Amino acid sequence: MKILVCVTSVPDTTTKITFTDNNTKLNKAGVTFITGPYDDYALARAVELKEKTGATITVLNVGEADSEPVIRKCLAIGADDAIRVNAEPTDAYFVAEQIAAIAKENSYDLILMGRESIDYNGGQVHGIVGEMLGIPSISPVMLLDLDGDTAKITREIEGGKESLEAKLPLVLGCQEPIAEWKIPNMRGIMTARTKPLKVVEPTGTDKLSTVASYELPAPRGAVKMIPADAAETLIQLLHTEAKVI
Amino acid sequence: MSVLIFAELDEGKLKKSSQEAIFYGAKVAEMLGTSATAIIAGAADNTELASAGKFGATKVLHATDAKLNEPNGMAYATVVAAAAQQEGSKVIVLAKSSLADAMTARLAGKLKAGLAANVIELPNVSNGFVVKSSIYTGKAFAFNDLKADIKILAIKKNTITPEEKDASAAVEAFTPTLNEADFAISVKSTEKSSGDILLPEADFVVSAGRGLKGPENWSVVEDLAKALHAATACSKPVSDLDWRPHSEHVGQTGLKISPNLYIACGISGAIQHLAGVNSSKVIVVINKDADAPFFKSADYGIVGDVFDVLPRLTKAVQAL
Known part of the structure; x- marks a missing residue:
């Protein structure tokens, strides 16, 4: 059983986002980068499967050198080796191309990743990878169990969930509650330092989209407070002032 | 060359978010000097399908194969890709949803399309094709320059307020060849709170x-x-x-x-x-x-x- 877990290195969820260079670059000053929270779920489930079935886990990141701390942390949590494709991950198709190229060389049984990265929120890479490899893709996956080469999956749908079955190999976009996030222990951190991390250059140069510039949302106006003993006024204001109801 | 809109049904009715997508797609069509066509898969009556016209679609391609009555992202991607090819569409519009997400990614892979997700405004086509989207989970916006020949725009709810007009779309049955491989995922059961507002x-x-x-x-x-x-x-x-x-x-x-x-x-x-x-x-x-x-x-x-x-x-x- 070979599992590929694709991870992103993204600003911590509490980050206040700002931009530099005339709004063309993320201001990384003072920003803590973390493993994408959804990717963390994918990795945690992979580690559980490894503990149960003896799988090997390769972590893959499409990113620049500054994403290596995130990759090392994934190794500390339980991945066996890692590959970094040395490129800025700005375009979903481009990132998918890199993942597909690595997957074609190594034929994984499962390719897991988060349902979306929390920077661009596209939620598309797993599907494009599936298409490129000609195998099914499923997202967002809440539960994953294996029975031989059949995956039993629960996926969230609007207003509920559905139970699915499909044969491996599969590409899955994961989310809670597929597994509990794992925290690396000291032994994991020590061994992670010597686990192999291979850096490869990207294949293809198809960036089908680029970001011309960024913008921050306009701040909301001041909050209008309504005394609790006149709570009914709120409904009037929503009706006559905000005109939303 | 028409702008193609992937519209979804919920229990045989056009979803509200898809009405928005059709209206948005019709606006883009206007900007590009072309018409808007909706592609709809699954069971629905003709009056409902033709109602896409109220939001600006002049034509509806209705994928009628019964195998498509259950939503299926992979099969729908095959259908939409075939529709895009038939219509020569360079711009494909849809509303974000769990089904649309699954469909869009496969479609982008098939068509090698430039994709903008969480689009919140009409595109600017004065110099290239630039669309504004929400990123960093709503904390910022990006102006995406879509360079590919085919562009896919996945719009967020409330991107545009549809205005209805008195018009109806011409409905054509659409029967593309489906791939067996697109039905590799079998749905065992579905739990859905019915009657509630999604x-x-x-x-x-x-x-x-x-x-x-x-x-x-x-x-x-x-x-x-x-x-x-x-x-x-x-x-x-x-x-x-x-x-x-x-x-x-x-x-x-x-x-x-x-x-x-x-x-x-x-x-x-x-x-x-x-x-x-x-x-x-x-x-x-x-x-x-x-x-x-x-x-x-x-x-x-x-x-x-x-x-x-x-x-x-x-x-x-x-x-x-």
Whole structure:
């Protein structure tokens, strides 16, 4: 059983986002980068499967050198080796191309990743990878169990969930509650330092989209407070002032 | 060359978000000097399909194969790709949804298309093809320059307000060749709360957090939601505690919604929660703690006990 877990290195969820260079670059000053929270779920489930079935886990990141701390942390949590494709991950198709190229060389049984990265929120890479490899893709996956080469999956749908079955190999976009996030222990951190991390250059140069510039949302106006003993006024204001109801 | 819109059905009816997508697609078609065609898969009657015309589509391709009656992202991608090829479409528009997400990614892979997700405005076609989208979970926007020959725009709810006109679309049956491989995933069972307003589609949302103290207290939330015809939502701790289903969880790791009105009850407003709701048009916060950070991001606030305030709001709505 070979599992590929694709991870992103993204600003911590509490980050206040700002931009530099005339709004063309993320201001990384003072920003803590973390493993994408959804990717963390994918990795945690992979580690559980490894503990149960003896799988090997390769972590893959499409990113620049500054994403290596995130990759090392994934190794500390339980991945066996890692590959970094040395490129800025700005375009979903481009990132998918890199993942597909690595997957074609190594034929994984499962390719897991988060349902979306929390920077661009596209939620598309797993599907494009599936298409490129000609195998099914499923997202967002809440539960994953294996029975031989059949995956039993629960996926969230609007207003509920559905139970699915499909044969491996599969590409899955994961989310809670597929597994509990794992925290690396000291032994994991020590061994992670010597686990192999291979850096490869990207294949293809198809960036089908680029970001011309960024913008921050306009701040909301001041909050209008309504005394609790006149709570009914709120409904009037929503009706006559905000005109939303 | 027409702009192609992937429109979804919910129990045989055109989804509200798809009406928005059709209207948006028709506007883009106008900008490009072409027409708008909708591609719809699954069972629906002709009157319903033709109603796409009200929102600006002149033609509807109806994929009638019974195998498509169950939503299937992979098979729908095959259908939409075939439709795009038949129509020579260079721009494909759809509304974000769990089905659309699954379909779009496969489609982008098939067509090698430039893709912008969470689009919130009409594109600027004066110099290239630039679309504004929401990124960093609503904390910022990006102006995406789509360079590929074929472009896919996945629009967020409330990107555009559809205006209806008195027109109907010509409906044509569409029967592309389906791939057996697209049916490799078998659906064993589906659990769906029926009759409720779907959260991602809802114009109004009443949401509650740990301030409600327990799942048995949700009736005050549900009553207000019912009076407003709103969907109910919840914070992450509430879904983690299993007080409410995960499909109601809004925030950084849950659904990102953009309704006209979001009422947060007993939710303190952690930045991760705000990320999922900050593109709502109007935000109301009700919390007994005057220092709850959420008040800073709200349009209207009430410092008070939700068990006192909510029933009074419900009555006031009923009296409107």
